[in-house]
Amino acid sequence: MHPVILAIESSCDETSASVIMNGKVLNNIIASQTIHQKYGGVVPELASRAHQQNIVSVVDEAIRTAGIQKSDLNAIAFTRGPGLMGALLVGVSFAKGLAQGLKIPLIEVNHIQAHVLAHFIDEPRPAFPFLCLTVSGGHTQIVLVKDALHMEVLGETHDDAVGEAFDKAAKIMGLPYPGGPLIDKYARQGDGTVYRFPDSTMPGLNFSFSGVKTAFLYFLRDQKAKNPNFVEENLADICASLQRHLVHMLMSRLEQASAQTGIRSIAIAGGVSANSGLRQALADTGEKHGWQVFIPDFQYCTDNAGMIAMAAHFKYLQGEFCAIDVTPLARMPV
Ligand code: KG4
Ligand code: ZN
Secondary structure, rough: OOEEEEEEEEOEEEEEEEEOOOOOOOOOOEEOOOOOHHHHHOOHHHHHHHHHHHHHHHHHHHHHHOOOOOOOOOOEEEEEOOOOOOHHHHHHHHHHHHHHOOOOOEEEHHHHHHHHHHHHHHOOOOOOOEOOOOOOOOOEEEEEEOOOOOEEEEEEEEEOOOHHHHHHHHOOOOOOOOOHHHHHHHHOOOOOOOOOOOOOOOOOOOOHHHHHHHHHHHHHHHHHHHHOHHHHHHHHHHHHHHHHHHHHHHHHHHHHHHHHHOOEEEEEEEEEHHHHHHHHHHHHHHHOOOOOOEEHHHHHHOOOHHHHHHHHHHHHHHOEEEEEOOOOOOOOOO
16 A cells, blocks of 8 residues: 555644554554643753653554554654744654655644644545644634645734643643643533623634633632632633633634635634534534534544645645754644
């Protein structure tokens, strides 16, 4: 079967490797770094060191569980950016060494494009063109996906990413990092209509989340002045209200984007697409407007090499390889 590609992801705090064979992702090995929890956020230097420690065993496991030999590989793919420079360097260097040793080509992958292309790992696959709301710890974008390798950003955040808003709000409440999944968990037991937060107005299809974070900080400060146990006593309702608000901000722009473009094939991608409130809202809004909705499998929402492998497959078919002296990019447009 052809092509067989090994993909490596190391842009943030997940060391991951995946083998794709003829467009089918065979595995998705992920070593998550837990060291960052005690610091309340990803510490770049520690992320690089953990990638160094994990990368050999993660790649070996991907090769082994795919039932192949390294000599079966036709190309090595890696995340070029965007991401943390020191973290990216580990994956890029490893990929270069392996590609040179095996005398096979290298494929560079844009991490944000790969989040979108995670939709092609499993059925049902969206037809082009479609809109994708990419929501992660580093990005919040509405992307017009013209084909696998051509995407246009229609709107994006002007400050914090929505995942950052979840994580920072969680930190303010004293929850451990990453707080997004915890807010989601507590929100399931709460009433999202109890507390209200201000919406920020941004031109066009753009977002701003830094105002929500500040409003949330002052809201808790004022409430805690009246009741020091406010957070503990109302955690579920606070989480549900905040989540409902953030999801509403995302969904209102997405509805606007669909109305403007006339595209009713709508996908979500990135770590925050694991959020149950967002998934439900997308399903409900989709039903209201007759959208065809695409929600990725949980394992392909947060950072993973399976999506890098999928993107690499498309690039391989187009003959898009890169030079051995390629360097990582902390910032990389879609
Ligand atoms: O895509 P991702 O793994 O890494 C980046 O490229 O940033 O996204 C991580 C982000 C974090 O902010 C995390 O809190 C958020 O995704 N996240 C969630 C949930 N699961 C992950 N946010 C809200 N609800 C969730 N269930
Ligand atoms: Zn990501």
